[in-house]
Amino acid sequence: MTMAGVRVLVGTRKGAFVFSSDGTRRSWEVSGPHFAGWEIYHLKGSPADPNRLYASQSSSWSGQVVQRSDDGGASWRPVGNKFSYEGTPGTHQWYDGTPHPWEFARVWHFEPSLDDPDTVYAGVEDAGLFRSTDGGENWAELAGLRDHETGPQWQPGAGGMCLHTILLDPANRGRMFAAISAAGAFRSDDAGQTWRPINRGLHSEGIPDEDAEVGHCVHRIAMHPSRPSVLYMQKHWDVMRSDDAGESWHEISGNLPTDFGFPIDVHAHEPETVYVVPITSDSLHYPPDGQLRVYRSRTGGDEWEPLTKGLPQEHCYVNVYRDAMAVDQLDDCGVYFGTTGGQVYASVDGGDSWSPIARDLPAVLSVEVQTLP
């Protein structure tokens, strides 16, 4: 009998690391740093071919590089890195409210297609959505998103105006979701050609208009593939839920000690089990009271329990970025997250207990997991 395995893909400020284990997830082999010295915002594997990986490599000096692996991360080669906005890109709002021309900065997130290893979506800063259908060699913008009539009103969040979340609906193949800081959440029902904001029910301090269509600083959205109409959102403040594919949202922060945070994820086998990492506030990007606690709800929100076993419960002042949490598909479900302090924590029991699989990496920007046959 072959034991299933797990591969954890970790992007950091100074390179990428790949952790591998068998299904017990007790001991880990580490490879890396790959692309040493570069910022790796994100790496992700194709659901259709686990050997196909895409990595976003960038630096302030040398801009954007896209790396592709066809052997599960053992070797890599640079592919296309030309991200040109369609037509004349126009302006969005700058921090001070003045118009600012759209300028490509970097790829924040790759979302490989569910069934074609050569098709992959890229969410970029300044906010835009690109697609490659040739394994990353060429990129074309799906300009219907950026061209939305609200585009000139979009503003950057503190980290830049990034498109950081792309969700592909496995049941309704034309449907996709995207989220932009700080424009909000958007949905397409025609495979990315046209988009509309789906932010009804979101309320944000600083936006006096209760019905504002855009302007919300959505940090992350997660979905369970068996129930793609249910979306969970960590907003700048507030943890939110939609039961109608984003048509409306309601708050599920419940008893969380703070509802500020970045990542949110869903258990692989329990669509009502959700994880967040509460962070003190928008100006204090570390956990409350120096205690690193993942919070889990088994009721789809509102009721949350702290998960602390194996996590530092004093003097801990790290952050967990929006793309730095992931789950594997094994039974029990493994949950993984990385911190700005360079730790990667893993739980092999759905969050009940945790142990570090890395302690001293550069600041972790992203964590993805592949479950291997």
Place this chain on the structure above:
Amino acid sequence: MIRVVLPSHLRRLASIDGEVKLEVAGAVTQRAVLDALEAAYPMLRGTIRDQDTKRRRAFIRFFACEEDLSHEDLDSPLPERVADGAEPYLIVGAMAGG
């Protein structure tokens, strides 16, 4: 034969050991050298100058014969000592933290 020296992270990206040696047809200008470099090493496209506008990236500078050529006309001839391979053309990453 033109000699080009790249910053170490771009040498790693392009799997280059030491200097790059390039044949440049016609007048030896900065533009011709950069075009030849990117033709020989396509993975360097976009890392030194913007792929659309061809503008030098902000934290990259060009030097040769102890002169900063970063703001010189890209179509002016490079010094003879670069054109004849006696001196290298230097592509330098700005010294800034991180």
